[in-house]
Amino acid sequence: MMSNFILPIILILLLIYCFVKKVNAYDHFICGAKGSVDLCINTFPYLVAIFVLVELFKASGLSSEIAKLVSPIFNFLGIPSELVDFMVIRPFSGSGSMAMLKDLYMSYGPDSYVSHCASVIVSATDTVFYIVAVYFSTVKIKKLKGTIPLALLSCFIGSLIACFICRFI
Amino acid sequence: MNKIWLIFLLSSITLLLFTSPENVLIALNSASNKAVGLSLELMAIYAIWMGIFSILEQTGISKKFSKILSPIVNLIFGKKNLSEESRTYITMSMSANMLGMGGAATPLGIKAMESLQKDNPNKDSASYSMTMLIIVSSTVLQFLPSTIIGLMTAAGSTAPAAIILPSIITSLCSTTIGVLLVKFCAFISSLKKRGKK
Numbered sequence: 001m002m003s004n005f006i007l008p009i010i011l012i013l014l015l016i017y018c019f020v021k022k023v024n025a026y027d028h029f030i031c032g033a034k035g036s037v038d039l040c041i042n043t044f045p046y047l048v049a050i051f052v053l054v055e056l057f058k059a060s061g062l063s064s065e066i067a068k069l070v071s072p073i074f075n076f077l078g079i080p081s082e083l084v085d086f087m088v089i090r091p092f093s094g095s096g097s098m099a100m101l102k103d104l105y106m107s108y109g110p111d112s113y114v115s116h117c118a119s120v121i122v123s124a125t126d127t128v129f130y131i132v133a134v135y136f137s138t139v140k141i142k143k144l145k146g147t148i149p150l151a152l153l154s155c156f157i158g159s160l161i162a163c164f165i166c167r168f169i
Numbered sequence: 170m171n172k173i174w175l176i177f178l179l180s181s182i183t184l185l186l187f188t189s190p191e192n193v194l195i196a197l198n199s200a201s202n203k204a205v206g207l208s209l210e211l212m213a214i215y216a217i218w219m220g221i222f223s224i225l226e227q228t229g230i231s232k233k234f235s236k237i238l239s240p241i242v243n244l245i246f247g248k249k250n251l252s253e254e255s256r257t258y259i260t261m262s263m264s265a266n267m268l269g270m271g272g273a274a275t276p277l278g279i280k281a282m283e284s285l286q287k288d289n290p291n292k293d294s295a296s297y298s299m300t301m302l303i304i305v306s307s308t309v310l311q312f313l314p315s316t317i318i319g320l321m322t323a324a325g326s327t328a329p330a331a332i333i334l335p336s337i338i339t340s341l342c343s344t345t346i347g348v349l350l351v352k353f354c355a356f357i358s359s360l361k362k363r364g365k366k
Contacts, residue, residue, distance in 0.1 A: 032223025036215035047204040055200035056181035110326035123314035124340035139286040143294030151307040158343025
């Protein structure tokens with residue numbers, strides 16, 4: 001795989017550059033890495049809140065009810081019904097949608113139309129609610145002014161495009 | 170976020186009350202457990218990336234990089250809206266996403282958000298650039314879906330590379346549409362303000 005080479009090459013170039021320019025790579029690495037502890041402490045309560053939502057959402061069967069409800073609309077727009085559950089979970093949980101992606105690979109084969117659609121959706125959209133919660137965690141913003149609906153809408157349109165394009169693979 | 174959380178929790182718990190009330194506590198505990206696990210995992214990933222980024226910053230490579238990519242960032246965020254600091258973080262976060270390194274993109278995105286907050290005149294509500302950052306991050310502009318290709322290969326796919334081109338086209342389309350939507354909404358709200366005056 002070509003992509004396996006990208007990261008090592010970038011790192012080697014960076015370290016050589018540090019060596020030539022006499023930059024203290026070690027000190028700065030420590031300095032930056034220290035920030036990750038604070039960051040995780042800050043984002044932790046937001047993660048708990050999101051996970052509580054996701055767990056209850058799935059455990060109550062509400063997610064599958066919503067999936068059933070929107071399924072005809074999604075079908076009408078060209079999204080296969082096998083993907084509806086997956087698309088309902090996608091904006092909430094990254095690990096949840098990854099697990100569902102693996103299930104789709106298992107049941108339909110990784111080279112099927114459904115799996116292609118799901119793969120493209122995963123790589124072109126992200127978990128909106130998680131991103132909003134975590135990105136705003138350190139800045140204490142209260143009024144989001146339509147950020148969530150806009151993000152959801154653009155991801156949804158992206159998914160429609162994904163299902164359309166994958167027909168030509 | 171407040172309303173959404175309340176509505177989802179209320180409806181889920183009400184539903185569980187009628188189907189399986191014993192599962193509420195189980196779900197709550199397992200949620201918190203998962204959050205602890207993920208936090209630790211993220212702390213490990215973020216430590217690496219923030220360490221590497223700190224070196225990048227010190228060498229001045231990140232600034233040069235952000236200058237190269239500034240036409241794209243200017244096109245999306247507008248020329249005047251960004252301080253140099255925000256611009257650097259945003260470019261780095263976007264390029265991490267482009268290379269399929271989502272773990273690196275998040276801490277950079279959070280830093281970009283903090284830097285945007287410094288220039289935000291109204292500390293309570295999300296500025297235009299903040300909304301734009303969320304849109305750009307959630308409609309990831311990705312050119313190398315390495316994680317997914319790895320997963321497909323593991324599942325026995327014969328042609329995992331088939332999804333690369335569709336992924337690029339889709340992410341380009343979804344990001345463009347998202348950006349246009351934000352610009353359109355900002356345009357409408359500026360019209361409304363003018364109308365009030």
